[in-house]
Amino acid sequence: MSPAALTRRARLPRGEGAWAWLAAGSVALSLLLLGGLLTLIAVRGLAHFWPASVSLVELDDGQVFAGRAVRELPLPAADGASGGRERLYFTGNRDLDGHVWQWVEVDRIVESDRPRELVVMERLRHGDFIGRLVDVRPAGQTGARTAAGGEAAWAALQARLAAVDALRGERDDLQHGVIQPLVRRLEKDPGDGAAQRRLAETNERVRGLQESMRRDVVVLESADGRRLLLTLDEVLRAWRPNAMPLPEKIGAWSRGVWRFLSEGPRAANTAGGVWPAIFGTVLMVMLMSLLVTPFGVLAAVYLNEVAHQGRLTNWVRIAVRNLAGVPSIVYGVFGLGVFVYGIGGSLDEWFFSDELPSPTFGTGGLLWASLTLALLTLPVVIVATEEGLVRIPDHQREGALALGATRLEMLTRVVLPMAVPAMLTGVILAVARAAGEVAPLMLVGVAKLAPQVPVDGEFPFLHLDRKFMHLGYHVYDTAFHGDDIQAAMPVVYATALLLVLVVVVLNLTAIFLRHYFRARHGALSRH
Amino acid sequence: MTKPFPASPAHRSPRRHLLDRLATGLIAAGGIGVILAVLAIGAFLAIEVVPSLFSGALGQEQITLSLSPLAWGTLKAAFWALVFAVPMALGAAIHSAVYMSPGLRSRIKPTLELMEALPGVVIGFVAGLVLAPWVERHLAGAFALLLVMPLGILMAGGAWRWLSPALRQRLPLAWAGLWLVPWLAMLGLAALELVPWLEARLFAGDLRGWLDAELGIDYASRNALIVGLAMGFAVMPSVYALAEDALSGVPSSLGEGAQAMGATRWQTLWKVVLPAAAPGVFAAVMIGAGRAVGETMIVLMASGNTALMSLSPLEGMRSMAAGIAIELPEAVAGSDSYRLLILAALLLFLFTFLVNTLAEVVRSRLRRRYRRLGDLS
Numbered sequence: 001m002s003p004a005a006l007t008r009r010a011r012l013p014r015g016e017g018a019w020a021w022l023a024a025g026s027v028a029l030s031l032l033l034l035g036g037l038l039t040l041i042a043v044r045g046l047a048h049f050w051p052a053s054v055s056l057v058e059l060d061d062g063q064v065f066a067g068r069a070v071r072e073l074p075l076p077a078a079d080g081a082s083g084g085r086e087r088l089y090f091t092g093n094r095d096l097d098g099h100v101w102q103w104v105e106v107d108r109i110v111e112s113d114r115p116r117e118l119v120v121m122e123r124l125r126h127g128d129f130i131g132r133l134v135d136v137r138p139a140g141q142t143g144a145r146t147a148a149g150g151e152a153a154w155a156a157l158q159a160r161l162a163a164v165d166a167l168r169g170e171r172d173d174l175q176h177g178v179i180q181p182l183v184r185r186l187e188k189d190p191g192d193g194a195a196q197r198r199l200a201e202t203n204e205r206v207r208g209l210q211e212s213m214r215r216d217v218v219v220l221e222s223a224d225g226r227r228l229l230l231t232l233d234e235v236l237r238a239w240r241p242n243a244m245p246l247p248e249k250i251g252a253w254s255r256g257v258w259r260f261l262s263e264g265p266r267a268a269n270t271a272g273g274v275w276p277a278i279f280g281t282v283l284m285v286m287l288m289s290l291l292v293t294p295f296g297v298l299a300a301v302y303l304n305e306v307a308h309q310g311r312l313t314n315w316v317r318i319a320v321r322n323l324a325g326v327p328s329i330v331y332g333v334f335g336l337g338v339f340v341y342g343i344g345g346s347l348d349e350w351f352f353s354d355e356l357p358s359p360t361f362g363t364g365g366l367l368w369a370s371l372t373l374a375l376l377t378l379p380v381v382i383v384a385t386e387e388g389l390v391r392i393p394d395h396q397r398e399g400a401l402a403l404g405a406t407r408l409e410m411l412t413r414v415v416l417p418m419a420v421p422a423m424l425t426g427v428i429l430a431v432a433r434a435a436g437e438v439a440p441l442m443l444v445g446v447a448k449l450a451p452q453v454p455v456d457g458e459f460p461f462l463h464l465d466r467k468f469m470h471l472g473y474h475v476y477d478t479a480f481h482g483d484d485i486q487a488a489m490p491v492v493y494a495t496a497l498l499l500v501l502v503v504v505v506l507n508l509t510a511i512f513l514r515h516y517f518r519a520r521h522g523a524l525s526r527h
Numbered sequence: 528m529t530k531p532f533p534a535s536p537a538h539r540s541p542r543r544h545l546l547d548r549l550a551t552g553l554i555a556a557g558g559i560g561v562i563l564a565v566l567a568i569g570a571f572l573a574i575e576v577v578p579s580l581f582s583g584a585l586g587q588e589q590i591t592l593s594l595s596p597l598a599w600g601t602l603k604a605a606f607w608a609l610v611f612a613v614p615m616a617l618g619a620a621i622h623s624a625v626y627m628s629p630g631l632r633s634r635i636k637p638t639l640e641l642m643e644a645l646p647g648v649v650i651g652f653v654a655g656l657v658l659a660p661w662v663e664r665h666l667a668g669a670f671a672l673l674l675v676m677p678l679g680i681l682m683a684g685g686a687w688r689w690l691s692p693a694l695r696q697r698l699p700l701a702w703a704g705l706w707l708v709p710w711l712a713m714l715g716l717a718a719l720e721l722v723p724w725l726e727a728r729l730f731a732g733d734l735r736g737w738l739d740a741e742l743g744i745d746y747a748s749r750n751a752l753i754v755g756l757a758m759g760f761a762v763m764p765s766v767y768a769l770a771e772d773a774l775s776g777v778p779s780s781l782g783e784g785a786q787a788m789g790a791t792r793w794q795t796l797w798k799v800v801l802p803a804a805a806p807g808v809f810a811a812v813m814i815g816a817g818r819a820v821g822e823t824m825i826v827l828m829a830s831g832n833t834a835l836m837s838l839s840p841l842e843g844m845r846s847m848a849a850g851i852a853i854e855l856p857e858a859v860a861g862s863d864s865y866r867l868l869i870l871a872a873l874l875l876f877l878f879t880f881l882v883n884t885l886a887e888v889v890r891s892r893l894r895r896r897y898r899r900l901g902d903l904s
Contacts, residue, residue, distance in 0.1 A: 016700065016793045020626065021684030022677065025711070026618030027627070027635065027704030029676060030767075032711055033760055034642050037653060073664070074723065295561045302558020306551055316562055318891075322883035323565055325814060326876055327821020329848045333855065333872040334568045337575060341860050378565050406547035436646030439823035442852050472648040472824075479652050480828065489656070496649045507644045511637050 038500070045497030048490035049256030051241040051249050054118045054130055056223055057089065058111040059104065066118055066130045066223035067091035067102060075105065092120070092128035096222055100127060101486060116243040117150065121220070122236040127271070127487070129228070133238075134219040136160055139231065157218060157238060164213050164232045171209045178202045260494055265449065265474075274495055280366075280446075280468035281502075285434050287370035288377065293427050295374070296381025297416075303382070304389040305411060317386075324379035332440030335372030340364055340444055364445030367464035372444050373437060377430035384429060388422020388517070389415065421517035425510050432506035436499065438472035446473040448481070471499045569880065572873040579866050593867055596834040598874070600844030604826050605819035607755025607840060608762050612819070613812055615759070616766035619704075620808075624774035625796050628701035635704060636771070643764035651828030654757030655749060659829060663748040667726040667734040671718045679714040683707060744841055749831035751840040758825045766815035773807025773893065774800060778901040803900070807893045810886035817879040817886075823848040847871045 056066050067089030075084050085106045094100050121129040136156045182199045186192060213233035220228040239252060263273030299320075307313045344361035352361070361367070392415055400410040438446075447467035475495050482488045619639070623632050662669040683703075687695065698706050730737040738744040777800045785795040801808070823846075831843030832853065851868050858865040 016626075016791055018681055018684060019797075020622075020700065020793050021680055021687075021703070023618040023622040024626065024700060024703035025677070025680030025683070025707055026615040027622050028680070028707030028711055030615055030619055030639065030642070030760075030763060031635075031704065032708050034638070035708070037645075037650075037760075040653065040657070041649065295557070298554060298557040299561040299565075302554050303562075306555050306558065318884060318887050320562060320565060322880055322887060323568070325817050325821075325883040326568070326879050327823065327848055329821065329823045329851050330568065330572070330872050330876045330879075333851060333869060334571055336855065337860075337869065338567075338571055375565065375568075378561065406543055408547045408550040409543075432644055436644070436648070438646070438648045439827075439848065439852050443855055472646055475648045475652050476824065476828065479656055485656065492652060492656075496652055499646055500649055503644050503646055504641055507641055511640065 041497045044493040048494045049253045051252045053114050053241050055112050055114050060108045060110050064224045065091050092130040095126040114242040119240055121238045124234050131220050131222040134221050136218050139217050160216050167209050167213045171206055174206055277469040277471045277474045281471045284370050285431050288373045288434050289427055289431055291374035292377050292381050292430055296378050297385050300382045300385035304386050320379050320382055328437050329439045331376040332443035335444040339368040339371055361465050365465045366468050369441055369445040372440050373434040377434050380430045381426040384426025385423050388419040392418050421513055425513045428506055428510040432503050436503045446470045448477050576870045576873050596836050597847045597850045599836045601846040603751050603844050604754045604846050607751045608758035608819040611755050611759025612763040616763045619767050620770035624771050625792055626700050639764045647824035650757050650761050651825040654753055654829035659749045659753050668719045668722040671722045675718040746841045747843045749829055749843050754830045757829050758819055758822055762815045762818045766811045769811035770808045773804040776897050777803045806889045810889040813882050813886040817882040821879050823852050
């Protein structure tokens with residue numbers, strides 16, 4: 001036998017038995033589960049923004065409706081025979097039908113097609129409308145339907161909607177930029193005449209804007225022929241999914257994503273965007289990292305560079321490490337008991353006693369939430385920083401000291417700069433953990449719907465006592481405390497996807513940094 | 528330019544030394560302060576609860592009555608989580624420590640690390656609102672999947688031996704973690720297609736009704752199995768990471784010795800590596816248990832939160848952590864229910880802290896042992 005054949009033979013693995021395969025299978029299984037979960041969230045979350053086609057369906061009993069097919073299930077089969085399938089349609093029109101979902105047996109569908117003229121309309125109240133557009137006309141006119149119809153009415157609607165949108169933007173700017181600050185000023189000083197005058201003027205302008213938004217009405221017709229009149233200010237957007245070519249759909253999809261990221265929630269969080277939740281999460285996490293970084297680094301430097309390396313220090317080290325494993329809800333309890341009731345209660349008594357019994361700091365808020373999460377993530381930062389400090393070879397420290405540096409100089413000029421990537425890794429890991437943590441926040445200050453963002457133009461600009469919205473809590477609350485969970489699901493999926501993306505990107509950064517750091521230090525310690 | 532030795536007088540200036548002393552003192556004070564603050568959690572919980580325990584404000588009966596269902600639920604959820612997580616985590620750890628190719632391993636480890644970072648809310652949402660209703664509708668399919676996955680893996684292993692050597696080199700065991708994924712996915716889909724037919728034959732088309740009628744088993748849509756699966760998914764990566772560390776930390780000379788004497792890699796693992804790493808693997812499982820006991824959102828969203836004390840894995844429960852999250856915001860500070868919930872938090876804290884400390888001690892002993900074993904050879 002040639003040597004080459006021998007080595008090939010030797011490389012062929014012998015049979016390892018069933019257990020080896022089961023072990024390999026568990027890797028495959030966990031990858032499959034992870035992939036399945038991520039795919040599910042990504043597909044459902046992103047599909048939410050896709051302007052899906054709408055079908056006009058006729059059933060065998062003559063009933064006609066328009067809707068978007070959501071999913072299909074086999075019917076429970078009776079005694080072994082195939083029971084056929086049923087399909088769920090989202091039909092919208094809550095105000096006309098009283099419901100937005102319809103289950104239909106597939107066998108009963110006589111005809112189903114996708115006419116171009118079907119319109120989907122996002123409205124302020126009653127959710128979506130699906131049906132036909134008949135006419136757009138000034139509110140005063142009645143009766144005679146303009147001959148235009150069809151494409152002309154559609155073009156008119158688009159033009160009018162753009163105009164109404166501009167008016168709406170102007171109105172919201174006035175409300176946030178002028179009216180709200182004025183109202184708050186008047187709350188403090190009711191006698192302020194100038195403010196009162198300006199408030200009255202602005203209110204007048206807002207009323208005028210609203211009048212002009214209501215000037216036109218749109219006449220709609222549902223698939224089964226019922227008429228509906230809507231003033232244009234009720235309509236947010238309208239599109240004709242069946243008439244949209246692919247590029248236009250992609251455009252609409254990306255605009256949908258952008259609106260989701262930039263707008264506030266509507267309809268009890270089941271529609272609209274998550275901007276306040278993104279803002280709240282980011283702000284809370286930023287405050288937390290501001291708190292956790294210096295303290296974590298301080299504790300790590302103390303443990304590794306200053307403290308006497310004895311048995312006690314070792315015990316403390318183990319204890320700190322173990323605190324990373326203590327359930328987050330316990331930190332929440334601590335935050336509620338110590339920060340909110342203890343410190344917050346005392347602050348209220350000392351500084352805000354004129355507002356009692358309504359609490360200022362004595363209830364959950366941004367500050368307490370960040371403090372609690374900072375405490376929760378301290379062990380992460382301490383452990384990561386210490387790891388970085390341990391990796392710095394002792395000859396670096398000795399070299400600095402031998403050249404006459406004091407310990408402080410050695411720390412600040414030599415040791416800490418080398419440990420920066422490790423600290424960064426720790427902080428990023430802490431941020432990733434904090435961004436996904438919900439349980440403690442439920443106790444110390446997250447809100448289902450916070451009308452006021454914690455940052456605004458009013459002194460002191462950053463309101464640490466306000467409650468805030470959080471992406472993770474948004475997922476929990478929307479999924480479990482809504483009226484129509486089915487309708488809320490797309491928003492929940494999209495929010496969950498966003499949260500997962502944030503956490504995954506943060507973790508990838510941390511992994512990359514650690515990798516880079518290790519590679520560099522491997523090179524350092526060889527010299 | 529080099530400075531003359533000894534150092535110039537500026538280096539000896541008292542101001543610099545004072546600054547140094549001051550800074551060191553500040554660092555020490557700050558460090559001790561931070562560490563005390565972190566450690567204060569246990570102290571706070573104890574101070575809130577212990578006096579009322581001794582003064583009799585919280586009666587024995589009241590405590591057992593309100594906390595035992597929660598404790599039971601916690602243990603039940605953690606148990607089922609471990610039932611799913613431990614075999615998978617240990618299997619994955621063994622495979623990646625012994626068989627997996629280093630290239631794949633350096634990719635898989637961070638991937639599973641990412642899995643650990645997935646927020647509990649997201650997993651809980653998928654488990655409670657997607658998985659639970661799906662399993663309720665496809666109960667037979669879900670059970671079939673639980674059965675088909677291990678069988679499918681074994682089938683793949685059996686079939687692999689009969690493959691042509693060329694194909695076998697194309698699909699080595701070292702990469703099995705990857706190429707088994709499509710196989711399992713395919714098998715799972717096939718099983719789901721076949722199951723309704725089997726269900727119609729065996730259980731009159733309705734396994735859930737059959738369970739109820741024949742065995743008297745009640746099926747709750749959000750139950751311990753769902754919680755176990757979801758929480759197992761969440762706990763598995765941390766168990767995997769620690770167990771893998773323990774297994775791959777065993778000095779390679781030990782395994783090489785066994786292999787030189789003709790043992791297969793599995794025999795080496797089973798007889799040499801695993802006994803040496805057993806304490807570390809045990810510690811990994813302990814830390815997993817600590818995680819499972821304290822996980823809040825998954826149990827809150829996927830368990831139905833009914834404070835039942837039943838053995839059946841097909842019924843729901845309520846855990847301590849979930850109970851705290853639901854009830855504490857409404858409890859009045861200082862009231863009995865508030866103290867009871869704090870007591871629950873204290874129990875959680877003590878349990879996880881003790882378990883983690885134990886695991887940490889075991890691991891540090893193990894590290895010392897490895898060093899000794901490594902030195903011997």
